[in-house]
Amino acid sequence: MKLGSHYLGHETCQFRVWSPTRKQVSVHLLSPEDRLVPLTQGKNGYWEATIEGVSPGTYYQYQLDGDLERPDPASHSQPKGVHGPSEVIDHSAFIWQDEAWQGLPLSQYVIYELHVGTFTPEGTFDAIIDRLPDLVDLGINAIEIMPVAQFPGSRNWGYDGTFIYGVQNSYGGVEGLKKLVNACHQAGVAVILDVVYNHFGPEGNYLWAYAPYFTDRYKTPWGDAVNFDQADSNEVREFFIQNTLYWLETYHIDALRLDAVHAIYDLSAQPFLQQLGAAVERFNESTVYPRYLIAESDLNDVRVLQSREDGGFGHASQWCDDFHHGLHTILTGENSGYYCDFGSIEQLAKSFKQGYIYTGEYSPHRRRNHGNIPKNTTGENFVVCIQNHDQIGNRLLGDRLSQLVNFERLKLAAATVLLSPFVPMLFMGEEYGEKAPFQYFVSHSDPGLIEGVRKGRAEEFKSFGWENEVPDPQGETVFEQSKLHWEQGFTGAGKVLRSLYKTLIELRKQKPALSRLDLSSVQILTASPQKVLSVQRQSDQGAILVIFNYEESSLDFNPQCSHSTWQKILESTATQWQGSGYSYPETLPETLSLAPLSFVVYEQP
Incomplete structure (x- = not known):
């Protein structure tokens, strides 16, 4: 039952x-x-x-x-x-009208992460429906919704939810979410829901009154850990497994993004995450199309992706933080906090080849060795991005990449993600260079809790050396400031950037060498110490070569490709992309003169 x-x-x-x-x-x-x-x-x-x-x-x-x-x-x-x-x-x-929806292979996903409350002025599920045509026109075929489990008040990222089966009332509740999923499927868009199984929010958490849902055996940043491996943990696991199946069955959700699975403390021989993977696999046996689990883990542990027969959890994919960090440091030059572990072009090249950068090497930030080798993985096992809610919102001022780098670097960022051999993800507004911050916000009612959140945020930023005053997460101002300005995407530089994103997504879908996520066919060449990356991707229908120059100066580069003819199909320097106007050769020469902060794409039939 x-x-x-x-x-x-x-x-x-x-x-x-x-x-x-x-x-x-x-x-x-x-x-x-x-x-x-x-x-x-x-x-x-x-x-x-x-x-x-x-x-x-x-x-x-x-x-x-x-x-x-x-x-x-x-x-x-x-x-x-x-x-x-x-x-x-x-x-x-509720009368569903998505019978024609057959799902999409995960390898074809182009994901768009959004926060319901700030995606539109209204901040509701219904209002998202009105924006679906814009997303479809861009080339998006999957939206990822930040958590909607009932949380206190009306302003929250969603990770403070306390009723994991509930749907936030201020967003539109049960009916609103079903209408959104129904509309997405009718538009050919998959829906990924972010769920939180590693902790519960501090306000409105009444589970303690019922049963041993928590254990003091382990401590988390949010207090006692969820009880996944102590006495009575069988029924705790059942509570979460039923929740996963509830979203897939009752709301027709296509995939779940599992928040911070590294914060699920479980030393059992048959871990909960493995059991969850098995439950979804059994569910898929009776469905028309498969549903997916996408984990967030900062452990660089391939067990998340390995089959259960090989001792893994059997999840379909995971967020790849290493890719983000490697690219972010090259584009911005930032090296504080966890960014001190990154910054070289060789690291980005390694990530292009296998996702993880740290596969057992010493991590200066962690002051220990980190990660293992992601054997037998494919591109669809990794979701990559240059912006997401964490990497923006956990900055002191919530500043987006558009506030950190110039336009040429924004174009480089877009191409690096969208032409990678992984599942790409955009964060809402990224496609046109949204200028508004995405800040951390809550709306608690307990004064002591509010003050605790304020102090906790201040502590978080010490390792980054950010000295500005921390914005008040409880204040309504940070929430209102975080709302999108859609008009930016249809004029000036915003329109140009959006058009480039659209072109890159079309290219990814149209060219078999780019849509194929077989990592064994990816060839990488760097020009260290210069920050130049050459990526060749192959398929039976031809090859694609992308050369990225992250340097501020021009330089000569030998891509060391085969001598067959390579034809230019896209360059970021073109005036239509507000580039310098420099024109790369129509056919690839033996030595190529690279324009500063640019990329060029060649094709070989």
Whole structure:
């Protein structure tokens, strides 16, 4: 049986909750009439009942041991926020119209990460639908939504959620999310949902009242760890596994991005993440098209991607921080904090070939060896970007790349990501060089918690040496400042940059050598100590050569390619991209004169 409340039709609802330490559990129905109905205790600490006279929209709470009342840990809807009652939802009432949707292979994804609250002025699921034509025109075929699990207040990144089955009421709730997914699928766009299984937010977290969901065996930045490997952890795991399947089945989500799996503490012989991979694989056996798990991990541990038969977790892909860090340091010159581990062109070349840069070498930032070798991986196993919510929002002022580098470097950044042999991801507004920051914001109600967040943010920035005053995360100003200015993408330099992004995405989709994510066919050449990278990619239908010059000066470079004819198909120096006007040779010479801060693409049939 599934956790939570499940409306069965005909004013009948099934309730099920796990609470092994309680002697008595009842469901308190608050509307339309006040009723208290005892639940029956079953195996493994579950309490359940099927109750008549319950209609959709009924508010309820569980009463524990006769006095303590709390919302449902598996609540599907919290219309009055994290401290209010839960709501019975009739999921069958929504009429899906995405029967024609057959999904997309992960290797074809071009991902666009967005935050619901700041993506549009309205900050709702409905408002995103109105922007889908712009994204489709750009070439986007997958959106990644930052977490929507119910969080306190109306302003939050979503990683402070406390009801992982709920949908944020201020975004549009259950109905709003379904409408968005339905519209995306009708437009040919997959939907990735960011979920958080490594911790719960500090406000509105009532799981402690029900069961041992947490353990003091391990400490996390957010307090006691989620109990994935101690006593009673079987049912804790079941809570999260059911949540994954709930999003895939009930909301037709195409993939889940698992936040910070390195913060899931689990020393068991059969880790939760491995069990989760198996559950999704079983789910896929009965579906028309496969769903995916995409992990965020900073461990550079190939076990995330390896098959379970080889001792891995069997996840489809993971975010590749090394690629971002290697490219960011080359473009910006920043070397503080974790960026001190990066900066050479050889590192970026290594990432182009295998994702990870650190595969067991000593990391100065960590002051220890880091990572292992990603054997038997393909390009679709890595999601790469030059901007995302973390890398922007965890800067002191939330400044985007457009505020750190010039236009030529923005073009180089776009080409490096979109012409890489990995799954590319953009962060909302990146395609036109959005100038607004993306800052960290919350809307807690506890004064002590608010002050704790403020102090915590100040501590985070010490290792980077940033000396500005930390913006107040609780203030509404940082939230409003973080909203997109869509008009920037249709005039001036913003229009030019967007057009280049569109061209690069089209090129990626049209050229088999670029759409093929076989890393064994990628050949890399650098020009160290100069920061020049030459990438040749091959397919049965031809080859593509991309040469990136990250130097501020021109220089001569021998790409050392075969002597067959290579024809130029794209150059960032063209005036249509607001370049210098320098024209690369139409056919590739033995020695090529590279313009400063530029890239050029050649094709061999």
